[in-house]
Amino acid sequence: MSQVVCFFLLLCAAAPGSAAPTGSSYLSGTGRFWHITDLHLDPSYHLAQDPTKVCFSSKGAPATHAGLYGDFLCDSPYSLIQSAFANMAPLTHQEDFIIWTGDSPPHVPPDELSTDLVIQVISNMTQTITQHFPNLTVFPALGNHDYWPQDQMPDSTNDIYKAAAVLWKRWLEPEALTTLSQGGFYSQLVKPGLRLLSLNTILYYGPDEVTINMTDPAGQFEWLEKTLEKSAQNKEKVYVIAHVPVGYLPYAGNTTAIRKSHNERLVAIFRKYSHVVAGQFYGHTHRDSIMVLLDEQGSPVNSLFVSPAVTPIKSFWEQYSNNPGFRMYLYSNKDYSVMDIWQYYLNLTEANEKQRSDWRLEYIMTEAFGLSDLQPKSLLELGLSFMLPQSKAFDKYFSHFMVNYNSSIVCDGSCKVRQECVCGELSLNLHADRMMNIQDGNSVDSRSFNENKLCCFLTKCLFYRFHVTVRFLSITD
Known part of the structure; x- marks a missing residue:
């Protein structure tokens, strides 16, 4: 794997671009930003006679439908990532910014990677993003695969935190780079009145054995409360970004995405400062979903969004995956509330057949669900509508959850209950x-x-x- 990665990284900059879909222009009194997540570059991906040898990330499963832009049993070939950015770039404006919520390396066994290789992949993705968006500020967050061994994120400075601070200094200010290099998290002003907080939620991730007995790894909870309190005093609104979300996983019934004790503490902090936090944005699950934070009385106080991945990977036994996707958020310049989502996707099967990446607008959220905005009250009402028998809104939501992967797959019974509960129950x-x-x-x-x-x-x-x-x-x- 190491030889493949090193050779591949020399070739990445030469990959071709592709045509972009049409997009939305600015509306009066609004701003926009873009969300990319879970790129999961697999440098080993290639078209091979033996389908079990197409990519290391399939772990020996036969990638029988492999094509130019990938396979559902593999992580992203570089051509897929390049295609996503090449289609996204013409839609951007110089006033936009990008959030990038982590996970650049592939899903491969630990002995196929190393600290140096993980840094090389993050570096390559950083360079690729910079090439396509040279004039935009990018706010990254670290994912559980952005460390080696994966998931074992430490609570103190290390080679990967320090490397990230060097790689991302073109986007981040000195104060942000200091906390990034120390604990993998940071805060930075996006514009007057709007601050972005990038959390390292891998510190709370169940598989992270390094932090398993720590109540406040890296002092991030204390830092978060102090930063939110200062923002409240300065009358700033805050966007929170991270890789692993709070709340429950939509496909794992009784499991929170992070440890339950840390989940409860994060939820308590977000409730306390719900008047400051204008939106929360996550990745990790590879699927498209919404969540609503309720206060102690059950009133909706925060909107949370989980963006689908660029990688299309699934395990051999999984029933469904996701088509690759990226998205744009529309927000109010008055209070920085999120007003709408433009979700773009690539039909991977069709792209491989045509050998052309035709990225399309999958949906505009307010239009798709008849909403006036994406405020917590609106999203909670949407989530409650999913409870209705044979809810067409839920059927549409689940199709978007998979990013139009397969319209014949039905989610009912316990599958539907899990989805309903995830929308409105974080604690x-x-x-x-x-x-x-x-x-x-x-x-x-x-x-x-x-x-x-x-x-x-x-x-x-x-x-x-x-x-x-x-x-x-x-x-x-």
Whole structure:
């Protein structure tokens, strides 16, 4: 693998570009930014007679549909990443900025990589982004694969944190580079009134054995609260970006994306400063999803967005994957609230057949779901509508979740409940608190229709979590 990577990195800059889709111009009083995530470059990808030898990231599974732009059993060939950026670049404006939420190296066993190779891949992706977007500021976040061995992110300075600070100094200011090199996180003013916080949520990631017994690894919780408090005093709004999201995983029932204790603390901080945080943006899951942060009373206070990946990879046994995607956010220049999403995607099967990358607009979120904006209240109402039997809104949402991977795949039963619960439940503690408030407070008749739906939603999710936990314990015992 190391020889393949080194040889490949010499060739990357010569890859060809491709045509771009049409995009949206600025609207009065708005700004825009772009989100790319989970590039997962696999330098070993090549078209081979033996489908088990196409890419190291398939781990021996036969990539029988491999083409110019990749295969669903492989991580991204460079041609796919180059194609995404080449199609995105003409849509950008000089006032835009980009958030890049991590994971550049491929999904391969640890012995196929090293610290030096991980740094080389991050460097290559940094150079590629710079070539396509020379005039835009990029705000990166580190992913769990942006370290070696993967997931084992330490709570102190190391070669990869320091390398990232060197590679990203073209975009970040000295103060941001200092905390990046020390703990993998930073804060920077985007423009007057808007600050961006890039968190290192890998410090809270379950597989990270280095930080498993730490209550505040790298002092990031303390730093986060101080930074948000200062932003509140300065009347700034804040965008939070990170790789691994808060809340529950949409495909793993009773599992939070980060450790539950750290999840609860992050959620508590975000609730406390929900008047400061104008949006949260994540990657990691490779799928397209929304979440809503509720306060202790069950009122929606924050909108969270998980962007789909550029890599199309899935395991051999997974039922579905995602088509490659990138997106643009539209925000209000008045309060920096997120107003809309333009989601772009590549039909990978079609692109390989035609040997041409025709990136398309998959959806505009407000138009797709009949929303006026993407405020927490609007997103919660959308999430509650998914509870309806045979909900067409949910069917559309799940199709977008897979980035139009396969329209014949149906998500019902426990699959649907998982998706519903992820949208509006970031903390299991909210269920118990909300149920107690309902029992001690108003009657059902005096509550609003949406309050009753929320009560039903929380009850169903609480029952589902309990059922899954009990079932898991009975199997393991």
